[in-house]
Amino acid sequence: MRKLLLYAAFILTCWFAADSARGAELRLPENATAGQPMTVGTSGQGDAVLYLVGPGQVIKHNIKLGGNVQIKGEELHSAGRWIAIVRSGSNPQSQAFWVKPAQPESLSFLAKPSRVPVAQHNAISGTVFLFDKFRNLVIQPEPVSFNLAVNGAGATQSITSHEGVAWIDASSGPKEGAAQFVASVGSTTVRRVVQQVASEPCSGSLRMHVAQHEKDMIVVQTDPIRDCSGNPVPDGTIVSFIETDKSGKSTVDARIKKGFAQAELPASSEATISVASGVTLGNELHLGAGQ
């Protein structure tokens, strides 16, 4: 009989210990989302402190055990791995849980370069990082739309984000001007301007003629200089005029001004004059005696 009572007392003690240990058990949601309200269920009795330790914040609440604790949506900002701790007496209980990012509401859009020659293959890169309104990186795949256009004419490409990032390489268009490079996710749109400028002069358009011929000086002038898409090459671009005669070589570097470039070269009885800009060679003039 005494043994039986001992066994019973032992079982009751174990039961009490197990119940006490379970006193502050936590029930956490499996799909918590940043900015959404969340319920933390507790068991047990008495007063306790609930700590929610998140990647970018810590929430502390004094609670009554045995009920549900409501966490307001505006309290829960950080996505990632959280730790919930209930502390009552000397036996804290804890559990990890995850909070997902909310829907994307802001884009970090890097567009490079800010200035690019026309008709260049994959010369423009666009990179978008997606964030929700709490600045969490949105890791679930989202369609990102990229549009590159000058005066409304251009192309749109849709890319699905991966691990919070979407990127494209785009070719510059044939016409110079301020290209609008727009990235959109849902109703969120971010715009960048990429200045498309004329490319290198086209060899067919780099032509010069003698504009003036005096006793000791020749003035040579180019026709309007354009790139191979027909865009005028910007003023300030360097054009080199090279005169070669029996006494040697004379070079003049001139800048394009109002679409033309011109240079004064020493007069020579017999000379060859060539013109070049960047890697483009233009025509040659052969000047003989009497010309």
Add this chain to the structure above:
Amino acid sequence: MKLLRILVLMLPPAFVVCGVVFIVIHGRADVKPSVQLSTNNVRPRAVEDTTQAAIMRDYSSAWQALNVALVNNSTAPLNENFTGFALEKLTQRVKDQRGAGLKTRILDHGHHVDAIFYSRDGSAIELHDTASLETQVLDGSTVLHSDNAQIQYLAVMTGAADRWQVRVLESVPAAQH
């Protein structure tokens, strides 16, 4: 008398053991964690060797700074290694911890990092990190929570004047990958 002699003889080794235990418990946050970087899956361009070395160095420094900041409740270590959203969030975390009377000790057992995106202009890199971390949340010296887990992180680093800084650091469930 004999007992006293034994006690005196035991004192130096006891001090050494205590010192080692102290360093293990309190000194780990000051150690730069190991970082192994793989660039096999990076797109759209390859990562230069010098950039790889810089990323490993600076990502390791960032974790060291984070661990020191969280265990000491000090925001100062974060400023050199973090920027943008990551700096804002971690600064808030430290302030909140301090307000709640908590601190976090992370014993960092290393990071296996996979570079997954490197921007065309070389200004930003995204990393997928599998970190082996032992995390303790403490109130004073009382451990409220302790776990030992492999945690996945996504990190975005951007180039600054003399180093790479962590701009985004977000833990993600393993099922996301």
